[in-house]
Amino acid sequence: MKTIYRALLCALITTVSYGQEKKETKKDTTKQKITKLNSVIVTGNLKTDPVLTVVANKYEEKIVQPKNVADLFNNINGFSVIKRGNYAIDPSFRGAQYEQLNIQYDGGTKAMHACPNRMDPITTHIIPEEISKIEIIKGPYTVRYGATFGGIVNLVTQKPDFEDYGLHGKVSGGYESNGNSLVNLVQLQYIKDKYDIVANAGYRDFGNYEDGDGTEIPSSFRSTDYGLKIGYNFSKDQRLQAHWRQSFGRDVLHAALPMDTEYDNSSIISLDYSLDHISKTLKSLTAKAYYSYVDHLMTNDKRTSFMMMEAASAVDAVTTGGKIELNWKPFEKLNIFSGLDAMHIARDGDRTRLVKIMNGNPLSSPIEFNDKVWQDSYITDIGVFTELKYNINPKTILTAGMRYDNVTADIQDPEEDFAEMYNLEKRTEHNVSGTVSVKHRVSDNFTLEAAYGRGVRSANMIERFINHFTVGQDPYEYIGNPDLKAEVNNQFEIGFKGNTKLNNGFNYFKYETSLYYSFLENYIVGIVDENLTRKFNPSLDPTNPKVFRNLNDAYKTGVEVMGQLDFMDDYFLKSEFSYVYSRNQDLNESLPLTPPFTTRFVLGFEKTKFWANIQYNIVAKQNRISQSFGETKTDGYQTMDVRLGLKPIHNLTLGVAVINAFDKSYNNHLNFSFTNQSEFGRTPITEPGRNFSAFLQYAF
Structure with a gap:
């Protein structure tokens, strides 16, 4: 692997040097229009x-409330969140x-x-x-951004405003009543012709929230973050652009997990390079290299199991990668993207583990055990x-990619019992994925899209x-399987979107629809194996692992x-639904x-200078469940959120909101269940009750 990344870095340095020799120009005192890095996927x-x-949630345009991670996805049609507390949230x-x-x-x-x-x-x-x-990207409909199974989510960070040179910045702070939570951020940017610098720092302090019944849910956390982005x-x-950021999570309570986080430290560095207009045929080159390190410690100090056993788990993860892509245009109608990542x-x-009680009997001298969590494993x-358009x-584009x-994948320090189950050798898989799609603009107001994608995902490290x-x-123990085949998603989809101009006080009617079908091969799930027995706490149920x-x-x-009716110039009524x-x-x-x-x-x-909306959410009950996964049926619920935004003076933005205005007590179907909590049984964790929030930002 070191040879591969050395080659990526050498290629990046070579292209920079080549570009300096090729693109020497006379010094110009006029302001240039700078080409932004290709850190976005959808350019319009x-x-x-x-x-x-x-493209969802342009937060910098309509800042309304302090946002937790879940807020990034909760209002995007088709998205849900998997919640284990107020911190460990997956889309x-x-x-x-x-x-x-x-x-x-x-x-990337x-x-x-x-x-x-x-x-x-x-x-x-x-x-x-x-x-x-x-x-x-709603499915495996592009091959340019890494192996993709169910879709791509690209989180685009704020970039320098190249239209406004000099020193600028913003200061913001927010408060949420449910948990007495505070958030703040300071950001500065300095833009010149040749270089730009963006720096930010933030602090978040979230307390335990109360659900609609007034029950306090253990979910508090603190985090400190800072970042520095430099472009030349x-x-x-x-x-050329470098981005460095660090995040430090502290004292994180996870209501639906067996342990809590003492600390979670992450460091991420990335280097991006772009070169445009290289020749008549070779239009551009982009390159990226990145490295991230996560250092994580979890303990059960605050849990009911602490009286019987003290547990502390220190784990770490390293992610490194890179990408080089060339954009070719051999003739006017054909655009080709090819590369390596x-x-x-x-x-x-x-x-x-420091065991204090064994088989129901207190031990005069606790016994210490050491368990290998990841067994020193890696996946490369x-x-x-290659993808062509x-x-x-003029109205129809065909896209095809392979x-x-x-x-x-390899495991370098296996436990003895795991090594006895499998023939552990370094394993190599050869995955082929592809896509073909058509986009047809019937008119300026209507676009039709159809696509097929074959997405392939090799098993992750937990599954292996x-x-x-x-x-x-x-509550089952899980055992990995290094011999798993890669999952395959054969997804077909058709969608259309458009708008119609109206009269009599109504401005436009906008609409968008997607219908899809996925046939899944080699789907990976945990299955109970009655020939095996539980390894830790063997007296507990269930006795057989998965x-x-x-x-x-x-x-x-x-x-x-989705359908949206715009009327009376400034008003809108939008309705959307999703079903799987x-x-x-x-x-x-x-x-x-x-x-x-x-x-x-x-x-x-x-x-x-003023905007507002009322959102009414209706979530149906879920009776179709996976019993093998430990799911239970979930009741439906209805909630209402109110948001207001105001710019009282230039550069000052104020936002206020009431989330779950009815103070409804409910849980989402994807929420995990309370685990190892003294005051809660194994039921899904409930969501926050009524929550008032305020957010203030000043930009200069």
Whole structure:
């Protein structure tokens, strides 16, 4: 792997040097229009954008309330969140989650979690105020951004404003009543012709929240974050940018996990390079390299099990990767993107247990045990890809892409019992994925899209190498399987969007619809193995662990619909709903973590200095469950949120909100259950009750 990354770095340095020699120009005192880095996927260009995309939540435009991680996804049609507390929150899209979603920052940077219980998913390593927008590709409909199974989520961080040179910045702070939570952020940027610097620092202090019944849910946490982004423009066509950021989580309580986080420290560095207008045929070159390190410690000091056993687990994760892509245009109607990318994930760490009571009897001298969590494992994925876009005519674009991934996985320090189960050797997989799609602009007001994608995902490290750890929604111990086949998602989708101009006080009617069907091969699930017995606390139920296996007969289908009526110039009424139906034919049940039918109605208005909206959320009950996953049926619920924004003076923005205004007590179907909590049984954790919030930002 070192040879591969050395080659990537050498290529990056070579292209920088080449660009300096090729692009020497006379010194110009006039301001240049700087080409921004390709850190975004969706640019608003019909000829280059991927098919079936969504750009959501432009936070810098309508800042209303202090945002937790869940707020980034809760109001995007088709998304749900998997919640274990107020910190460890994972997004789920159309029933795809975890590594089934390709989640990244700024077009490719990744930071994988260190905790096997996902106390520290990728969304915890960046503060929500840094995110300017979220870009979503709804399925495996592009091969350019890494191996993709269920879709791509690109979190775009705020970039320098090249239209406004000099020193600028913003200061913001917010408060939430439910938990007495505080958030703040300071950001400065300095922009010149040749270089730009953006620096930010933030602090968040969230307390335990209360649900609609007034029950306090253990969910407090503190986090401190800072980042520095430096860019240098060799010319108007050539740019190099470095981004460094660190995040420090402290004293994080996880209501639905067996332990809490003492600390979670992450460091991420990325280097991006772009060179445009190289020649008549070779249009551009982009390159990226990144490195992330997560250092995580979890303990059970505040849990009921502490009286019987003290446990502390120190784990770490390293993620490194890079990408080089060339954009060719051999003739006017054909655009070709080809390149190489690589990602290497390595994890290690142990759990120390000090057992005080054994078989119901107190021990005069506690016994110490050491358990290997990750068993010093790694996964390396090296991919090559080509994607072409052909303009059949001025209104129709055909896209086709092919990708090959060479995936190598190995376990270097296995436990004896795990080594006895399997023939542990370094394993290499050869995955081929591809896509073909058509985008047709019927008119300026109507676009039709159709796509097929074959997404392939090799098993993650938990599914391969975990050894008798409780990592699911249920109390079972799970055992990995290094011989798992890669999951395959054959997804078909058709969608259309458009708008119609109206009269008599009504301005426009906007609409958007997507219908999809996925046939899944080698779907990975945990299955109870009655030939094996529990390793830790053998007297507890369930006595048989689960082992990850492949199933062959599974599918899911669904639809998303959005309609918005704009009227009286400034007002709008929007309605949207999403529905997913999934089936695991092998086990005769639904696939795990399938969200219920969800509907939203939003009534609002937007003026330059004042905006407001009322959102009514309707979530249906979920009776179709995965019993093998430990799911239970969930009741439906209805909630209402009210948001107001105001710019009383230039550069000052004030936002206030009431979330869950009815003070409803409810839990989402995807919420995990209370675990190892003295005052709670094993039931799904409830959501926050009524929450008043205020947010103030001053920009200069």
